[in-house]
Amino acid sequence: MAVERTYAMIKPDAVTNGHTGRILSIIQEHGFKIIGLKQKSISPAEAEAFYAVHRERPFYASLVTFMSEGPSVLLVLEREDAIKKWREAMGATNPANAADGTIRKLFAESIERNAAHGSDAPETAAQEIQFFFSASELL
Numbered sequence: 604m605a606v607e608r609t610y611a612m613i614k615p616d617a618v619t620n621g622h623t624g625r626i627l628s629i630i631q632e633h634g635f636k637i638i639g640l641k642q643k644s645i646s647p648a649e650a651e652a653f654y655a656v657h658r659e660r661p662f663y664a665s666l667v668t669f670m671s672e673g674p675s676v677l678l679v680l681e682r683e684d685a686i687k688k689w690r691e692a693m694g695a696t697n698p699a700n701a702a703d704g705t706i707r708k709l710f711a712e713s714i715e716r717n718a719a720h721g722s723d724a725p726e727t728a729a730q731e732i733q734f735f736f737s738a739s740e741l742l
Contacts, residue, residue, distance in 0.1 A: 604683045604684050605683065606681060606682060606683055606685075607681070607682075607683070607684065607685045607686060607725065607728070608638070608679055608680065608681050608685060608728060608732060609679070609680050609681075609685040609686045609689050609721060609722045609728045610677075610678070610679060610680075610720075610721070610722045610727075610728050610731035610732045610734075610735070611630070611677075611678040611679070611680050611689055611719065611720065611721050611722075612675050612676065612677055612678065612719065612720040612721075613626050613627075613675060613676035613678070613718070613719055614669075614670065614675055614716070614717070614718055614719060614720060615669065615670065615672050615673035615674060615675055616669075616710075616711075616712055616716040616717075616718060617706075617710050617711075617718040617719065618642070618673060618674050618675060618676060619673050619674075620710070622709075622710045622718065623676055625709075625710075626676075626706055626710065626718070626719065627676075629692060629706060630678070630680065630692070633682075633688060633689075633692045634682050634688075635680040635681065635682050635685065635688070635689070636680070636681045636682060637678055637679070637680060637681075638679050638680070638681050638741050638742045639677070639678060639679030639732070639736045639740055639741045639742070640676065640677070640678050640679075641676070641677050641735075641736075641740070642674050642675070642676050642677075643674060643675060643677055643735070644671070644673065644674045644675075645670050645671050645675055646671060647667055647668075647671045649671070650666070650667040650670040650671045651667050652734075653670070653731070653734055654666055654667060654670070662715060665715060666715060669715060669716060677735045677736070679732050679736055679741055685728075686721070686722055686723070686724065686725065686728055689721045689722075690721050690723070691705075692705060692706060693705060693706045693707055693718075693719045693720075693721050694706060694707035694708050694711075695707065696714060696717055697714045697717075698711035698712075698713070698714070698717060698718075699714075706718055706719045707719065
């Protein structure tokens with residue numbers, strides 16, 4: 604299995620509620636190498652562009668508002684099978700359906716305020732990493 608990179612985000616709800624440190628610990632406990640990390644307040648325009656794939660969905664406007672309401676922690680993670688392993692560590696989008704011990708089960712407030720984001724495919728990961736990180740920012 605090849606080493607791959609994925610994009611990860613600790614969303615504003617988890618940052619505001621003081622869960623950043625614990626989530627970073629979980630990331631490391633799951634064997635990820637953090638090769639990019641920064642805290643950033645995402646502007647409404649950035650949130651609109653980043654989540655453009657959801658533009659026609661009924662939750663789009665509230666998602667943009669939520670994602671721009673406070674700082675997020677943006678990460679690039681690396682390990683074997685990183686995309687799949689990060690999605691497993693996050694748990695189901697709806698925290699009510701997330702497995703015990705996953706980030707969303709532990710820290711999410713709702714299906715929208717769900718503590719974390721992760722890329723769903725190699726192509727998406729590449730796009731999302733480039734959206735927030737330049738090559739020089741990655742170790």
